[in-house]
Amino acid sequence: MYQSITGFHKDKNDDWVAELVCGHFQHTRHDPPWQNRPWVETIKGRQEKLGSRLYCKKCNEGAPPDEKRQSKEKPAGST
Numbered sequence: 001m002y003q004s005i006t007g008f009h010k011d012k013n014d015d016w017v018a019e020l021v022c023g024h025f026q027h028t029r030h031d032p033p034w035q036n037r038p039w040v041e042t043i044k045g046r047q048e049k050l051g052s053r054l055y056c057k058k059c060n061e062g063a064p065p066d067e068k069r070q071s072k073e074k075p076a077g078s079t
């Protein structure tokens, strides 16, 4: 089902991960030409995606919520 994006963080591989309202995480890496998401590389692009929805397979599978291991990205303006 589709879930709204509530935030982003980077995983240990330095890939961007979207945090969904359901508690699941989903990679949103920019890895052209397979995954073309240039917006994820900029703070502005990520903020524009807040509230938009991604399809969450984990919800369909009934997976438990993902655990966050890193602190949330700071708001824009803090470099």
Ligand SMILES: [Zn+2]
Pocket: 003, 020, 022, 023, 024, 056, 057, 058, 059
């Ligand atoms: Zn989910």
